[in-house]
Amino acid sequence: MQAIHKEFPALAGEEKGRVHTMRISTETLKPIVALLMSKHWRLLTMAGNDERAQAGTFTVSWVFGLAKENKIMRLVLPVDQHKPVFPSIFELTESALLFELEIRDMFGLTPEGNPELTVEDDHGKGRMRRLAHHHNWPENTYPLRKDFPWNKRPPEVDVPFPFRYGEGEGVFEIPVGPIHAGVIEPGHFRFTAVGEMILNLEIRLWYSHRGIEKLFEQKNLTDAVVLAEHISGDTSFAHSLAFCEAAEELAGMPVSKRAGLLRIIFLELERIYNHVGDIGMIGLDAAFAFAGSNGSRLKELAMQLNDKLTGSRILRGVNAIGGVTKDITGENAEFLEKFLASFEQDFEEFVNVLFSTSSLLDRLETTGRLKQKTAFDYNTVGVVARASGLKRDARQDFPNEWWRHTHMSVPTFETGDVFARFQVRVEEVRQSVKIIRTTLAQLPEGEPILSTRPIALKEGDVAISIVEGWRGELVHMVIAGANNSLYRVKVRDASFLNWPTLSRAILNNIVPDFPICNKSYNMSYAGNDL
Structure with a gap:
């Protein structure tokens, strides 16, 4: 904590119990995360929030924990509702990648610099990678925004899912699921293999999303x-x-x-x-x-x-x-x-x-x-x-x-x-x-x-x-x-x-x-x- 305050004295912070909350800017996000990581803090979770009614903005929170010392740091970044973009920290910690895509799907806030925002489909076209949303979910519809009604079903559409396809002599694909031969939950596994050797496995989840x-x-x-x-x-x-x-x-x-x-x-x-x-x-x-x-x-x-x-x-x-x-x-x-x-x-x-x-x-x-x-x-x-x-x-x-x-x-x-x-x-x-x-x-x-x-x-x-x-x-x-x-x-x-x-x-x-x-x-x- 002291190292952060020493490095960034102008940032406001408050402490309650073991949780220290600090409001940051786009410019200070990555330097602070890099400093935390160098001190062995670990990313625990990320969360978007719709605060437009209170402050006219969205926010993104990064929650870090310091093991053994039992401390938690919550970094909070306001995100302009008219320019809903925030910096990706994927280059600093790979585990941020899916958190960022989840926030994009649920709040419509784009993690700028996230390498998985778009992927190529089998025709070589770049398509937006969806995480929580499946092919029948309409674009520009974000369920965790406060103005999204919780009890109304959105219209269904058909947006192709951009699987990665294997190529080459002797390469073949094995699709498994999402419905399995047993009483288990749904998930789709697509194997790319040569003979029985697995070269790639792509996992598609979120069939059990219940809101x-x-x-x-x-x-x-x-x-x-x-x-x-x-x-x-x-x-x-x-x-x-x-x-x-x-x-x-x-x-x-x-x-x-x-x-x-x-x-x-x-x-x-x-x-x-x-x-x-x-x-x-x-x-x-x-x-x-x-x-x-x-x-x-x-x-x-x-x-x-x-x-x-x-x-x-x-x-x-x-x-x-x-x-x-x-x-x-x-x-x-x-x-x-x-x-x-x-x-x-x-x-x-x-x-x-x-x-x-x-x-x-x-x-x-x-x-x-x-x-x-x-x-x-x-x-x-x-x-x-x-x-x-x-x-x-x-x-x-x-x-x-x-x-x-x-x-x-x-x-x-x-x-x-x-x-x-x-x-x-x-x-x-x-x-x-x-x-x-x-x-x-x-x-x-x-x-x-x-x-x-x-x-x-x-x-x-x-x-x-x-x-x-x-x-x-x-x-x-x-x-x-x-x-x-x-x-x-x-x-x-x-x-x-x-x-x-x-x-x-x-x-x-x-x-x-x-x-x-x-x-x-x-x-x-x-x-x-x-």
């Missing part, structure tokens, strides 16, 4: 928590937690120690049931049926535990602004302790079989390798980042007061292949069991689990929350509106940062190994598409 961020603006705070649970179904608890923590910061509402520790337990329960399922499915995609059946069995046991403790297999209806609605006491606490002991033994027997099966390891090792430099350049997070040697985990990097006193380690591996992502999950399940067991023993008696204090938000205030979901880091930026409403909610799922690296990890692998590689990532379509 989540626009819907937040129509919700009261209670209904907004429910909406947050539906951002990505398998991450219901983590996303609702991220929203609640931001709302609590806006309201200045403290959470009791018991509620804070219960949130840790539920967050780790969500991590466990998803990870054990993925461990099994990675094995199944390598044609090892034992892994699939036993991983599914363990996942089912974990989800039955969730249901017993909370009434929801996927931990919905647990978070609320001010704490949680479900406690773990008496019989349920004893049941949880016994479950952990039994589950831990069962899980170890399961993974011992997997690690001793050479045919399985042969399929996982060296497959789908993501190099550490590529992972760093693309700003990957979560399981994918840790498997490529990046020690990133919001529980340690940006801890709240409860995580700050929770002992944990961050498992990392260097190879960046499917096996490394498999190993990260195994280690995290082991660690989650220990965290739950320790936290359960620390629950204080006699404290309320949900605050009854009235919620009061101040219009224009901004809060940013960071939660380590089971896939990785989630970021919610919430701007309060008038009368306890939500003016703007920006959501960034871990998948948004990790999806672009899948097409890099699969290069020079064979087509039959794509399902294993894809499952080892297991990104969320809905969490990405919003």
